[in-house]
Amino acid sequence: MAPIAIPTSTPVAVASKAPAVKSPDPDTTNGKLSPALTAMFHNWSTFSFAPIRESTVSRAMTRRYFHDLDTHAESDVVIIGAGSCGLSCAYTLATLRPDLRISIVEAGVAPGGGAWLGGQLFSAMVMRKPADVFLRDVGVPFEDEGDYVVVKHAALFTSTVLSRVLGMENVKLFNATAVEDLITRRHHEGDGEDGEEGEGKIRVAGVVTNWTLVSMHHDDQSCMDPNTINAPVVVSTTGHDGPFGAFSVKRLVGMKQIEKLGGMRGLDMQAAEDAIVKGTREIVPGLIVGGMELSEVDGANRMGPTFGAMVLSGVKAAEEVLRVFDLRKAQNDK
Ligand SMILES: Cc1cc2nc3c(=O)[nH]c(=O)nc-3n(C[C@H](O)[C@H](O)[C@H](O)COP(=O)(O)OP(=O)(O)OC[C@H]3O[C@@H](n4cnc5c(N)ncnc54)[C@H](O)[C@@H]3O)c2cc1C
Numbered sequence: 001m002a003p004i005a006i007p008t009s010t011p012v013a014v015a016s017k018a019p020a021v022k023s024p025d026p027d028t029t030n031g032k033l034s035p036a037l038t039a040m041f042h043n044w045s046t047f048s049f050a051p052i053r054e055s056t057v058s059r060a061m062t063r064r065y066f067h068d069l070d071t072h073a074e075s076d077v078v079i080i081g082a083g084s085c086g087l088s089c090a091y092t093l094a095t096l097r098p099d100l101r102i103s104i105v106e107a108g109v110a111p112g113g114g115a116w117l118g119g120q121l122f123s124a125m126v127m128r129k130p131a132d133v134f135l136r137d138v139g140v141p142f143e144d145e146g147d148y149v150v151v152k153h154a155a156l157f158t159s160t161v162l163s164r165v166l167g168m169e170n171v172k173l174f175n176a177t178a179v180e181d182l183i184t185r186r187h188h189e190g191d192g193e194d195g196e197e198g199e200g201k202i203r204v205a206g207v208v209t210n211w212t213l214v215s216m217h218h219d220d221q222s223c224m225d226p227n228t229i230n231a232p233v234v235v236s237t238t239g240h241d242g243p244f245g246a247f248s249v250k251r252l253v254g255m256k257q258i259e260k261l262g263g264m265r266g267l268d269m270q271a272a273e274d275a276i277v278k279g280t281r282e283i284v285p286g287l288i289v290g291g292m293e294l295s296e297v298d299g300a301n302r303m304g305p306t307f308g309a310m311v312l313s314g315v316k317a318a319e320e321v322l323r324v325f326d327l328r329k330a331q332n333d334k
Contacts, residue, residue, distance in 0.1 A: 123153045
């Protein structure tokens with residue numbers, strides 16, 4: 001091979017018969033990167049990855065995924081939707097109860113729901129106080145503007161919460177997976193805390209899932225049966241009504257567990273945020289609803305691009321799980 005002319009000022013080691021490997025210059029990164037990463041600088045021509053066989057990569061992924069599917073087939077809590085509400089719920093719950101096995105089922109490939117941007121595709125995310133307490137807890141930096149705070153990019157909020165949630169041992173995110181139905185049981189009179197639940201009532205006892213790409217092709221392909229996750233408590237945070245949103249509450253109407261949806265009302269930022277947080281609750285035994293999905297049940301106002309209600313609704317949903325968990329688990333184990 002003809003020798004390659006490298007200007008003397010270019011700090012690249014040249015592959016030749018006797019390669020002159022330049023020693024890492026400790027000044028290059030000013031100690032801001034680790035010595036191991038610094039050592040890569042100026043040495044790319046001699047660089048090589050460790051050897052691997054293709055099947056090793058396949059096995060490394062599939063073994064773990066199927067182990068997770070196996071383990072999480074019996075979960076303690078399923079959270080449907082990994083938007084701002086679902087992720088805030090997962091963070092709170094998994095932090096307080098590392099003993100609970102928590103599955104998050106997210107229809108999209110990318111978790112985060114509508115929280116990658118602020119309103120109208122702008123970057124900044126606005127939260128009214130006191131939602132800043134959640135940001136402090138998670139470690140999301142923000143500017144304090146008095147009655148509200150601003151995270152410089154919504155993606156900074158979502159990626160930080162995601163990284164905290166995904167790092168927790170007791171949480172598994174199944175993304176690109178849609179909840180297609182709810183697992184239900186007859187909820188008999190006397191099963192409720194106060195014995196008031198009547199015949200015809202159901203208790204939610206898990207979710208029916210399918211890969212989202214499969215869910216999207218039920219009209220033109222047959223025999224695509226779903227999978228299941230059993231859990232005594234399900235938290236549904238699937239967002240507004242739409243192609244995917246408000247999934248669980250629409251299903252509850254279909255199952256005649258709630259008469260009809262109230263439908264999301266016009267925008268009233270002031271009223272809407274309090275209503276969503278305060279209204280976050282167990283709608284039917286075993287199913288807690290939070291975030292914008294709740295606006296469809298209660299006929300609450302929409303709130304526009306302010307996200308405090310989503311995170312505090314997630315916190316309240318986690319508190320609701322803890323309130324009902326032992327009872328629902330006992331009923332589920334019968
Ligand atoms: C028409 C429209 C109007 C909007 N108006 C407002 C508004 O007034 N106020 C406001 O705050 N925000 C509004 N938004 C933005 C956004 O929906 C919310 O800000 C916020 O992201 C809602 O948070 P969430 O966590 O409740 O739901 P989302 O962020 O929407 O997250 C829900 C997640 O659930 C997933 N999901 C849905 N169905 C399923 C299923 N069956 N299985 C598994 N996963 C599922 C979705 O993929 C998504 O990731 C609007 C969005 C739209 C499209």
